[in-house]
Amino acid sequence: MAYLTVTDGVKQFTGFRALNGVSISVERGEFFTLLGPSGCGKTTLLRAIAGFNDLTSGSIMLDGQDLRAIPPHKRDIGMVFQDYAVFPHLSVFDNVAFGLKPRKVPAEQIKTRVAEALSAVHLQALAERLPAAMSGGQQQRIGLARAMVINPRLLLMDEPLSNLDAKLRIELREEIRDIQKRVDIATIYVTHDQEEALAISDRICVMSAGHIEQIGTPQEIYGNPQTLFVANFVGTLNTLADGEGRAKLLAELGISANAAHWTIRPERLSLLEAGQGAPSGAVALAGTISKFTYLGREAHVLVDTPAGALVVQVSNPALGAVRTPGEAVSVLVERSALMAFDADSKRLSLEG
Ligand SMILES: Nc1ncnc2c1ncn2[C@@H]1O[C@H](COP(=O)(O)OP(=O)(O)OP(=O)(O)O)[C@@H](O)[C@H]1O
Ligand SMILES: [Mg+2]
Structure with a gap:
């Protein structure tokens, strides 16, 4: 009791x-x-x-x-x-x-x-x-x-x-x-x-x-x-835009589940150079930088991708690591970082 x-x-x-x-x-x-x-x-x-x-x-x-x-x-x-x-x-x-x-x-x-x-x-x-x-x-x-x-x-x-x-x-x-x-x-x-x-x-x-x-x-x-x-x-969240880009990303990650909302936290994403490949269980999503915000202990990089605009959080950004709008990059998306929610906003399990 x-x-x-x-x-x-x-x-x-x-x-x-x-x-x-x-x-x-x-x-x-x-x-x-x-x-x-x-x-x-x-x-x-x-x-x-x-x-x-x-x-x-x-x-x-x-x-x-x-x-x-x-x-x-x-x-x-x-x-x-x-x-x-x-x-x-x-x-x-x-x-x-x-x-x-x-x-x-x-x-x-x-x-x-x-x-x-x-x-x-x-x-x-x-x-x-x-x-x-x-x-x-x-x-x-x-x-x-x-x-x-x-x-x-x-x-x-x-x-x-x-x-x-x-x-x-x-x-x-x-x-x-x-x-x-x-x-x-x-x-x-x-x-x-x-x-x-x-x-x-x-x-x-x-x-x-x-x-x-x-x-x-x-x-x-x-x-x-x-x-x-x-x-x-509690925390911040990227929501993948509904559309072909999202469907392709999910397919490439081997996810077949249906969900109303697909989300991912900025700190679970990372930047790759354009054209760089992804390890298994992940996808390199090609995109273009649209905004760079330096916050001291981290930086937020906004990247336009086929799955929508995504904020990527970079920890301890080096002094020289400034990113310029218009730059081509890739966003590394790991399967395990995705969180799915149904139409009633309840979390869906992505096991298996
Ligand atoms: N005496 C009252 N009569 C009518 N409505 C009230 C009364 N007291 C509180 N409320 C309403 O109840 C709701 C909850 O109020 P409460 O003060 O518990 O919120 P809170 O979570 O503490 O918000 P905050 O973070 O702003 O302090 C609010 O919409 C408030 O307007
Ligand atoms: Mg109160």
Whole structure:
């Protein structure tokens, strides 16, 4: 039995169904991420677990207990929000101690527990400061310490990094991951940033329009997407244009399956010189470069081919490796790199 389960969760707002039968299960100590575009229902699901809004139907069980029957302040759930929600007139220490006040914790214990929480987020030296004079990253650490100090049974985080700049976001996500593993509290983390989700999670739940598309490890979600939505949302995707060029390519690769959508990730393609042959299990597709975009650690080369315009990702492009529009090249397409989806966008197996 999983530690937390949501079964058939439905949330009906007036005139809008935000959750349409959502089921998840989270293990003890697991870092579980809800990933999906704006409006797909991530916050609604998190708020239902926290108790800020109740489900219309469905069950939420935490450690064998029916959470829907327990008022929010008695659920022992810590929550971190997107906006830092710190009290500007209280010191860092008092901000963190705030969550313990209604719990009637003795003063001595408050001292040690707040000190522990502050040290976990590396803020012990700033305990007496006022948050107003602190950076966004530091303020978000206060939020994290305040959520953890109550020794919650579950930690919920709703886009905690989205107000921070890109560099700090990466630093703090590594820290959050380390802290979570150290304190070992089951955590549900919400983001719409796919790279963040891949970096931080034990498992990812990809949501779209109030339902779940796929749940899996970062490797499963990225490397083995089960729907076209997941493949498109997590990573980038080339779609082969429907037509003779595609039919010929599939035939040359020995693929006879019928599919509505044929896709391939840019990093699974590579460039060959024009006329260069392909090893077995692959095809060299003749094409013409139409665009070259240098991005530092990679470059994207857009190539017009008989199977449509394809982006080829080149890793660690050398300084001299600039490609010019109009240049003739070949694109190496390996059979194993193709992903096929049916008309309902479900993944098709290409075995055999
Ligand atoms: N109180 C409400 N009444 C009506 N509709 C609502 C209410 N709260 C949320 N919604 C709708 O439910 C849908 C899901 O909202 P939710 O806040 O869960 O999305 P989200 O995935 O967290 O998006 P974001 O990434 O933008 O935060 C949205 O279309 C939203 O407009
Ligand atoms: Mg939200």
